Amino acid sequence: MVVSSAPGKVYLFGEHAVVYGEPAVPCAIERRARVRVEERDGDALRVHAEDLTLDGFTVEYSGVADAPDVDVSESLVEAAVGYIDGAVAQARDAADRPDAGFEITIESEIPLGAGLGSSAAVVVAGIDAATRELGVELTPREVAERAYQVEYEVQDGQASRADTFCSAVGGAVRVERDDCRAIEEVPNLPFVIGYDGGAGDTGELVAGVRALREEYDFAAATVESIGDVVRAGERALSDGDLEELGRLMDFNHGLLEALGVSARSLDELVWAAREADALGAKLTGAGGGGCIVALDETEGAETALKYTPGCEEVFRAELDTDGVHTESGGDGTQ
Numbered sequence: 001m002v003v004s005s006a007p008g009k010v011y012l013f014g015e016h017a018v019v020y021g022e023p024a025v026p027c028a029i030e031r032r033a034r035v036r037v038e039e040r041d042g043d044a045l046r047v048h049a050e051d052l053t054l055d056g057f058t059v060e061y062s063g064v065a066d067a068p069d070v071d072v073s074e075s076l077v078e079a080a081v082g083y084i085d086g087a088v089a090q091a092r093d094a095a096d097r098p099d100a101g102f103e104i105t106i107e108s109e110i111p112l113g114a115g116l117g118s119s120a121a122v123v124v125a126g127i128d129a130a131t132r133e134l135g136v137e138l139t140p141r142e143v144a145e146r147a148y149q150v151e152y153e154v155q156d157g158q159a160s161r162a163d164t165f166c167s168a169v170g171g172a173v174r175v176e177r178d179d180c181r182a183i184e185e186v187p188n189l190p191f192v193i194g195y196d197g198g199a200g201d202t203g204e205l206v207a208g209v210r211a212l213r214e215e216y217d218f219a220a221a222t223v224e225s226i227g228d229v230v231r232a233g234e235r236a237l238s239d240g241d242l243e244e245l246g247r248l249m250d251f252n253h254g255l256l257e258a259l260g261v262s263a264r265s266l267d268e269l270v271w272a273a274r275e276a277d278a279l280g281a282k283l284t285g286a287g288g289g290g291c292i293v294a295l296d297e298t299e300g301a302e303t304a305l306k307y308t309p310g311c312e313e314v315f316r317a318e319l320d321t322d323g324v325h326t327e328s329g330g331d332g333t334q
């Protein structure tokens, strides 16, 4: 039996535009998904998942997944099952054990579809645990590459390497197409996260931006402008200039809003944080509902968000410099 965990993340800058070759800077946060894998006889999978805001589901299947009976949109559940199937397929491939069966338990502190990289964290931790259970040890970069293949398939070919690379290596990273690297010198980033309790469908949201981009030159230019914001953000990050970072986060949110991926609930949380004098605030991840991230060294944004109608949860998030790692089994630990 092996348990591996991997962190979720927020986007300081660059979601959506990264799908079209612009750079992005996601940052891993100290909220993790844990996946426990035990090989079982036969080729079937038995998957238990709790705390995915799916109300918990257990599903047993071989090959094609039966949709579990849970109270969230079918596409979210299909995606969740697709990610798990994909992680298992990658582990079987890496270990050259096409018929390996597994008992898998997933626990996640990261709400599903809320922009905090829950699916990437589950896939990354799942591949790590399942390969180790079969006696194969992959580097975090190898896990990231395999996890990207899974996201790419589940999101119909519309995925970047940003979420999976960030979750696999931890810390703040820069991703531009297949050039993925860690950012070494990062100032203390006082992230405050507000969660509206909702979720967006990444595949649908990415498809919406793609359609806009194909229809309007100004939408394509908006995507490129996000790339310019990211490049300016990288300079502010290396200067440790938090005020400039906040200003650029505001700008990034405006451009995402123009691309139609925000939501009234997200805009309300963003404005609550700004009016409480946060340095900046933006949605994080695919959008449509879920989380915003604000930069605030004071208590202001956290307190304001707590009292904002429609804000289900507020928390401070520390940068997590630990990427995927084994928590027990697989590497000789208990």
Ligand code: MEV
Pocket (backbone or CB within 6 Å): 014, 015, 016, 017, 018, 019, 115, 117, 158, 159, 160, 161, 162, 163, 202, 206, 285, 286
């Ligand atoms: C989703 O967390 C981030 C997007 O940029 C999609 C991707 O990068 O694959 C919207």
